[in-house]
Amino acid sequence: MTQFEPVLIVRRLIVLKGAKPVYDERLHPGVNVIRGENASGKSTILNFIYYGLGGDLTDWSTAALLCSRVYLEVELNGMVVTLARDISKTAGSPMDIFSGAYELSLKQPANAWNRYPYRRSLTTESFSQALFRLLGMPDVSLEVSGNITMHQVLRLLYADQLSPVDEIFRFEQFEQKDTRDTIGRLLCGAYTNELYENTQSLKSLKKEFDKIDAQLRSLFVVLGKAEQEVATTDWLSAECEELLKQRRQVEQETDALERKMASNSSDPISMKEQTECYDFVKRKQVEIAKTKQAIHSLVLDIADSDAFVNGLKEKVNNLRDSAVVARNLEEIKFHSCPACFSILDSEEDALTYACHLCKTPYDSEQVAARIAGLVNESAVQIKQSEVLQGRRREKLLKLEEDLESLGKEWKSSAQKLSSMLGRPSTENQQLLRELQRKLGYIDRMIEDFDQKSKMAGVISSLSQRKTELQLRITSLDEENLGLRRAQQDRLNRAYLLISEEVKHLLHNDLRRQDSFENAKGLSFSFEKNRLTVDGESYFSASSRAILKSSFFAGFTAAASEEEFFRHPRFCMIDTLENMGVEEVRSQNFQRLLVNRSAKLKARHQIIYATAMIDPELNNASYTVGRYSTRDEPTIELWK
Known part of the structure; x- marks a missing residue:
C-alpha cells in the first residue's frame, strides 16, 4: 500500500495505574474497532489515544482518573516513536518522547526520553513542534490565536460523543474562527510551506519597515524640514572641513601668543x-x-x-x-x-x-x-x-x-x-588654553556638525534599506497572490473530493433520511463549523450522527486517495451510535467503512467505538482487545 505523508498510525496503547498496566492493546493500519457494552469504557480508550497524541483533556471519567500514565507507540511517516503523558486534571501537561518502540524504551535509561512542554518558549520547543516536524507539517502561526498545536489539529480528527453532533470540530470554548479555518485549510493541503514562509517573512519585513519608517520620521523632526533639504552628508562634510580650517588658524594664533607669554615669564615650566x-x-x-x-x-x-x-x-x-x-x-x-x-x-x-x-x-x-x-x-x-x-x-x-x-x-x-x-607652558598658560578649548565656539560647532553628519549618514542608510524592504514586500505580496490562487484551486479540489466520499456513504445509508438518498452536494465550512446537504442542515438526531461520522470517514478517505492533503490519514469516530442510531443502521455504516478502507490507495487508520459491532467484523482483523462489559470494562482496574 502506498504511503502518503503525513501519516499517523497508532500501533499500541498502554495505560498504567502506578507501575501496573491496566490496558495494553495493539492496533493496526486500516479499520480498528473498540467494541463493548454501553458505559463499559470504550470512549475512555479513545480519550486516552486523543490525550496521548497531544490533545488537551481535563474532563476525565472516574476510571481514567484512577490511572496514572498513558503510553502510545506510533508511526509518524514510518518513524516509530513512543509518546507518554501523565494523566492530570490540569490543562497543558507536558509530553515525553522516546525515539523507538515501547518495548525498547523499557530497556533504556530515563535520560533516553526527551520531555517537551505543552507551550513553547523562547528557548524550548513544545511537543507540537516536535510532532509536526516528524510528520513533515508546517509550524503555522496566527496573528490572534498564536501557533497551531497538535491539540487543535486533533479536534478535526476525533469525533467524540460529548461535542454537539451538528458541529465539525471537537467542542472547545473561546475558540477563534480563523483558527478553525486555518486548521481546515492546513489538513486540506491548502496551506503550503512556501506561502507560510513568505507570510512569516512578510511579517518580519513589514515590522522592520515600520520600525525604519518611524525612525526616519523621528530623525526628520530632529533635523527640521529646512535642514532635510540641505543637510546631506557631502554638504555637512564640506562645512565641517571649513570649521576645521578656522580651528587650526585660531590654534596657531593661540600658540604664538602663549610662546610670547612664556618668553617673558618667570613661571616654572610644566x-x-x-x-x-x-x-x-x-x-x-x-x-x-x-x-x-x-x-x-x-x-x-x-x-x-x-x-x-x-x-x-x-x-x-x-x-x-x-x-x-x-x-x-x-x-x-x-x-x-x-x-x-x-x-x-x-x-x-x-x-x-x-x-x-x-x-x-x-x-x-x-x-x-x-x-x-x-x-x-x-x-x-x-x-x-x-x-x-x-x-x-x-x-x-x-x-x-x-x-x-x-x-x-x-x-x-x-x-x-x-x-x-x-x-x-606654565600652569597659568595651561589653564588659559583649557578654558579657551572648553569655551570655544568652533569646537562646539564641529561637534554639532559631526552629529548632524552622522545623522545624515543614518538617514541615507535607513532610506536605502526602506526602499529595499518595500521592493521585497511588493515582490512577496505578488508571489503570495499567485500562491493563494493556487491554494484556492487546491482547496476547491479537496472540498470536492471530501464531498464525493461523504456522498458515497450517505447514498448507501439505510433509507432513513430522504435528503441523504439523493444528495447532490455536501457543503461544509470549517470557519462556521457547520455541515449542510443540498443546503439543508435540519435532520433527525440519528441522521446528524451518521452525517458527522460520514464526514470524518470521508475526509480520511479523500486524503488517502490524493497525496496533496496534509491530513495525517487518521481519525477516531465515537459518534456512530449517538442520538439513537439503530443497530441495523450502525452495522450498515460499519460495513461501508470497512469496504471503503480496503480500497483506499494509501496507508491510513480509522478507529471507531461501537456497542453494536457487525457480526462480519467481529474478528481479529478488525477488533482491538476483548469485548468490554460493565462488569469487565476496558480498563482492568479490578485486577
Missing part, C-alpha cells in the same frame, strides 16, 4: 598636561585594540555558528530522506556479487530481516526510530544555536558602539596632544 594627555591616548589605543580583537573573534564565531546551523538544517532534510531509504532498504536484493559477479545463492536466509548479501540482521524499525531521535535532537540544537546567535549579534552591536565611542575619544585626545607637543 609638562604635566602633556604627560597626562599622552597616557590617556595610550590607554584608548589599548582599549581600541582589545575591542577590535573581540569584534573580530565574535564575527568569526557568528560565521562559524551560521555554518553550523545551516549544516544542521541540511542534516534534518537529509535525515528525512534517509527515513524513506530505511523503510525500503530491506527490499534490496543482489542477484550477483558486486565484486566478482558470481551468481549468489537465492535461498532465503533464516533471519527474517537480514542483508541479502552479508546476512547481517537488519531492523528497519530501529533505524527509523534512531532517525526520528536524530531529527528532534538536531532541531533542539538548531533552536539553541539560534538563541546563542541572537545573543552574539547583540554583543557585537554593543562592541561596535563601544569602538565608535572609543574612536571619538582617541581622536579628540590625539588632536589635543598634537597641539601640545613641543609647547612648554
